[in-house]
Amino acid sequence: MSFLRRFVINLEHDHARRAHMQTQLEALGLDAEFVPAVNGxxxxxxxxxxxxxxxxxxxxxxxxxxxxxxxxxxxxxLYERMVREDIPVALIMEDDIAISPDLPGIIQALIAETSPEWLVVRLESLRGRVREAKTPKFKGKCVKQLDHAGLYRLHTHVLGFGAYLIRKEGAEKMLRYGQHIFMPIDQTMDRYWENGITPYIVRPLPVHQRQDFESRIGARPPCRHVGQALPVQIARRMQRLSDGVRKRLHALLNQA
Structure with a gap:
């Protein structure tokens, strides 16, 4: 796996999270580069x-x-860096995760061969219906057996960016699609019907977010939608209708 690069995004002053990640990585025999996060x-x-x-x-x-x-x-x-430095594939991690001992074997199995031709594989999800899938829609299709896990292709959004594998081609797609910021990065990638990045996830999930770490994003105001101007509300409803139609069309085309 010499061509695989590993990165941990970490605020420079957050020494406790850095130490937490270093301890986990050392226990798993993995090395990673700590990359300074952009302070919002x-x-x-x-x-x-x-x-x-x-x-x-x-x-x-x-x-x-x-x-x-x-x-x-x-x-x-980091996507810009992958393209600039011609990095074929990277494991990108945030610094508030708990990592399963199965992760190294799972990663090795994922990158050992090119089939299926995934661009991004999510190793963690914040969406309960994806984590504990009970219906075909959220379970997806198992396309590859891994060590102690399976690789699933989904037709729904994943939510969460604690850890994921990304190929350079996936980074290039995100650079083109996401050059203007309009929603959180994980949800931007989840717009698969627009960006061309099919959702893949490993299940059981080898990575989970630690609940005892306070979010560095901070609490989102619960009433952010209240008091919006009518044109904004109408534009939002039209966008949701358009997204729904295009997602269904995307699913039909992929089934065909």
Whole structure:
């Protein structure tokens, strides 16, 4: 796996999370480069210029928080680096995860051969219906048996970005599709019917977010949708209708 690069996104002053990740990686015999996260509480004018507020209100439904923009840029700049340095595949991790001992074997099995031709494989999900799938829609189709797990292809969004494998081709697609920020990075990747990145997930999940770590994004205001202007509400409803139609069309085409 000499061509695989491993990255951990970590705020430079967050020494406790860095130590937590170093301990886990050492126990698994993995090395990784710690990459400074973009601090959403110290965005530059150039950072803010990448935010498309009008599209965010239409697609995401609310204004993004600065910390969401910072998280987005942390991942996006790694995609830029993958292309710039010609990195074939990378394991990207956030610093608040718990890693299963099965992860190294799973990764080795995933990159040992090119079939199926995935671009991104999510190793963690925040969506309960995906984590504990009880219906075909959320379970997906098992396309490959791995060590102690299976690789599943989905036709639904995954949610969550704690850890994932991404090929350079996937990074290139995200660079093209996500050059203007309009929703959190994991949800941007989840728009598979637009960005061309088919969702894949490993189940049982080898990575989980630790609940005892406070979110660096921060609490999202519970009433963010309240008081929006009528044109914004109408644009949002039209966008959701359009997304629903295109997702169904995407599913039909892929079944065919």
């Amino acid at each position: 509480r110290a965005l530059t004018p150039a950072d803010r210029a990448l935010y498309d507020r009008q599209k965010a209100l239409r697609v995401y439904g609310v204004d993004m928080m600065d910390t969401e923009i910072g998280c987005y840029l942390s991942h996006y700049r």
